[in-house]
Amino acid sequence: MTPLSTLVEQLGAQEAAADERLQGLGRAVLQVEADAVAALAGRIDAAFSRACHHLLACRGRVIVTGMGKSGHIGSKVAATLASTGTPAFFVHPGEASHGDLGMITADDAVVALSNSGETDEINAIVPLIRRLGVPLVALTGNPGSTLAREASVHLDIGVEQEACPLGLAPTASTTAALAMGDALAVALLDARGFTAEDFARSHPGGRLGRRLLLHIEDVMQTGERVPRVGPQTPLRDALLEISRKGLGMTAVVDEQEQVLGIFTDGDLRRALDRGTDIHATRIEAVMTAAPQTAAAQLLAAEAAERMERFRINALLVVDDAGRLVGALNMHDLLRAGVV
CATH class of the missing domain: 3.40.50.10490 (Glucose-6-phosphate isomerase like protein; domain 1)
Structure with missing residues (x-):
């Protein structure tokens, strides 16, 4: 055997x-x-x-x-x-x-x-x-x-x-x-x-089509959905605005809606690490001045590349005069299938 x-x-x-x-x-x-x-x-x-x-x-x-x-x-x-x-x-x-x-x-x-x-x-x-x-x-x-x-x-x-x-x-x-x-x-x-743009128009449902056809204005938040406060706003109230709008940040604008700065979750962590008093501190003292902005006509894919390059999660959208017209974060781009 x-x-x-x-x-x-x-x-x-x-x-x-x-x-x-x-x-x-x-x-x-x-x-x-x-x-x-x-x-x-x-x-x-x-x-x-x-x-x-x-x-x-x-x-x-x-x-x-x-x-x-x-x-x-x-x-x-x-x-x-x-x-x-x-x-x-x-x-x-x-x-x-x-x-x-x-x-x-x-x-x-x-x-x-x-x-x-x-x-x-x-x-x-x-x-x-x-x-x-x-x-x-x-x-x-x-x-x-x-x-x-x-x-x-x-x-x-x-x-x-x-x-x-x-x-x-x-x-x-x-x-x-x-x-x-x-x-x-x-x-x-x-x-x-x-061209690649012509190809995208034949494939609007595909990833390439979305990357080459969607502009920021097609996916950005507008109107009352955009968080904004004035420079004299107490940090405490700015945090309430961030919480209400759910974008993880707020724009800081003047009376003419000109963008002065941005305050994000990251800015909050740094402020708290310094022992900042959220009741006594004004937002202008802790905001990031001259933030990254973009025009509404910019391709959404270019906005995603810019956000990745500067390691940020949100962009403020402005018109030619620098006035706030919208806001865009990474979740908007994910929902649109751009990234």
Whole structure:
């Protein structure tokens, strides 16, 4: 009978061998796909430029189409184009033959993805696309295919092998198609002068959109919610104002609402450490004079960076004349999703 310890050792060795095989396959897949993408760089030529010019000249929308796995890639390519300044949407080629072809107009351009270039559903609608007179940019792995021959421009996305060990599942070929789609989108982005602010306007719900679109005036506290006291106010009363407004500070302003200073929780701790009498002391004696301020039109993200740089938790917001118009603290920025 084989000792239990020997069985455990054998099982452990089998598991280690299985793990090594899994890891080896993972590395091999990544290498095959990396090689496939790297090979595309040598195919960025005059055809790529012509494809870009066709898409730049499009007065309508770029219609992206593809079947099966190429369809999934095409959907992502359409989304990337749309979010980077090239209006685009995906049309399923099977549905196109049953009415959705009406989505394509004479002002549009079409990008078709098919690794074989012989996808029946796509080739069935090519004559109708050509009849509309719209440019057809084909991404295939077969330059001699029907789709490649019929296209206005053909971009070769062929790969030497799939990463699938059976050579069957679309892997390296779909990665290559995705990379070429990204190359088109980024080239068009640059040609259009598309900026980070433009990108943010397409992504108002995302973190970048909030950082580039939200201004201080969109998130600051205003009116009666802003704590403020005069310079002669006893420290005791200033503390009551801070407690009522809940911002952890109060502005100190003159009769014209000009900002003279700020008094924060930190100032209170320092005052108490010095043994300050909160009943007899006026706020002007313990406030921080000439505090950091910001204009309401400043980006909220810039306000967050300023607060981090000066290690403060609040900013007073002033107009061009230095009058108090609002207040902003880190909690306001957190609620707005800026930080």
